[in-house]
Amino acid sequence: MIDFTLTEDQLALQDMAREFAEKEMRPKAARYDQGHEFPEDVMRKAFEVGFLTCTIPAELGGGGLGDLETAIISEELCRGCAGMYTTMMANSLAFTPILLAGTAEQKKKFLTPFTQKMAFASYCLTEREAGSDNAAIRTTAKKAGGEYVINGSKCFITNGGVASLYVVFANAAPEKGLRGLSAFIVPRETPGISVGKVEDKMGHRASNTTELFFEDVRIPAENLVGREGAGFLIAMKTFDKTRADVGAAGVGIARAALEYAIEYAKTRVQFGKPIAIYQAIMFKIADMATEIDAARLLVWRAAWLADHGKPCGRESAMAKLFGTDLGMRVTTEALQIFGGYGYMRDYPVEKLMRDAKLLQIYEGTNEIQRLVIGREVIGPIRERK
Numbered sequence: 001m002i003d004f005t006l007t008e009d010q011l012a013l014q015d016m017a018r019e020f021a022e023k024e025m026r027p028k029a030a031r032y033d034q035g036h037e038f039p040e041d042v043m044r045k046a047f048e049v050g051f052l053t054c055t056i057p058a059e060l061g062g063g064g065l066g067d068l069e070t071a072i073i074s075e076e077l078c079r080g081c082a083g084m085y086t087t088m089m090a091n092s093l094a095f096t097p098i099l100l101a102g103t104a105e106q107k108k109k110f111l112t113p114f115t116q117k118m119a120f121a122s123y124c125l126t127e128r129e130a131g132s133d134n135a136a137i138r139t140t141a142k143k144a145g146g147e148y149v150i151n152g153s154k155c156f157i158t159n160g161g162v163a164s165l166y167v168v169f170a171n172a173a174p175e176k177g178l179r180g181l182s183a184f185i186v187p188r189e190t191p192g193i194s195v196g197k198v199e200d201k202m203g204h205r206a207s208n209t210t211e212l213f214f215e216d217v218r219i220p221a222e223n224l225v226g227r228e229g230a231g232f233l234i235a236m237k238t239f240d241k242t243r244a245d246v247g248a249a250g251v252g253i254a255r256a257a258l259e260y261a262i263e264y265a266k267t268r269v270q271f272g273k274p275i276a277i278y279q280a281i282m283f284k285i286a287d288m289a290t291e292i293d294a295a296r297l298l299v300w301r302a303a304w305l306a307d308h309g310k311p312c313g314r315e316s317a318m319a320k321l322f323g324t325d326l327g328m329r330v331t332t333e334a335l336q337i338f339g340g341y342g343y344m345r346d347y348p349v350e351k352l353m354r355d356a357k358l359l360q361i362y363e364g365t366n367e368i369q370r371l372v373i374g375r376e377v378i379g380p381i382r383e384r385k
């Protein structure tokens, strides 16, 4: 039986995230966007209500949320401000490899402190020459006695400049290519780490995105997550779990854009009538609302599968692809409904459009999602010589 009813707990969580987005995030979104400033005051409140640690198990002091609950709050929070949402959810992204493949001691030692005071974490996969192509990662982790020595650099790392903990993907056996990749827990205070360029971004400007350098960074061997060589698998399993949330974020931005567009279309009068009456506008709004509902269903399906421990690579890629392409389409159409006013910074829709763009790029570009989906849908292809 299919049941779309949320439980009382899920509804309460949804309400809490919606209220937080409306009261704490939205009123400050334009200011932090324009100032390209880290929203520390909002994050402090987000920590207090548990959004920075929502996926850490309850027994470690976290929220213990499942995948569906995380998707539900992702939609609500991103409706408030995508940049602030990205800051919060980058924590969950960094925690996921530890939750999936870490030992009980690693979880206790490295995740519990996040539940005790406000702190941030980063997931460090991307490099200048290795974006979509993880096999090209050049950061190395050389085993030396009871330690690994990490050398290399990462780019475009969310929370890079504010994090107290990095989960770093590095190659411990470069001759093995992807099969040499491993994941390591690297505390920020370890000597040899430096933060490079802070990126000046088109959107998500409240989030902090930086380069990171690792020069002879020595970490104990017990900071290896899972086994040596399992890094690529851990990175992909992480994305299987987190990509539905990016799809949900697309739905949240789209919902915000639709709400602003409806309000505007009902009050903007041209040719003596509110423009919402004209079919050109009404049909846009109907399509936006329909696609938002469709995207949410894809997101919830992927999250449900993840919650039940079922394979969900294809479904979470579909949720990310459709939800974030939808975010771009809907924000573009909303801006069109605002006409020239939409193009001005005085109105909120241009920010939504700038923010929507990033969701099509991070956690694997949407071209890569199509590769994931296409390969699974088509199956093996025998090339003819």
Ligand SMILES: Cc1cc2nc3c(=O)[nH]c(=O)nc-3n(C[C@H](O)[C@H](O)[C@H](O)COP(=O)(O)OP(=O)(O)OC[C@H]3O[C@@H](n4cnc5c(N)ncnc54)[C@H](O)[C@@H]3O)c2cc1C
Binding pocket: 090, 122, 123, 124, 125, 126, 128, 130, 131, 132, 133, 155, 156, 157, 158, 159, 201, 204, 209, 358, 361, 362, 363, 364, 365, 366, 367, 368, 371
């Ligand atoms: C603001 C921001 C925050 C980010 N945060 C993080 C973070 O916290 N941690 C992290 O590790 N990374 C992060 N990233 C990096 C992000 O995941 C990468 O930018 C993304 O994976 C794409 O890599 P790239 O930018 O090098 O593009 P490239 O891989 O160079 O791709 C360029 C273009 O080619 C296309 N392309 C590449 N290969 C193929 C192919 N085989 N088939 C078809 N098309 C292809 C891509 O889809 C894209 O359109 C962030 C990026 C940004 C912009």
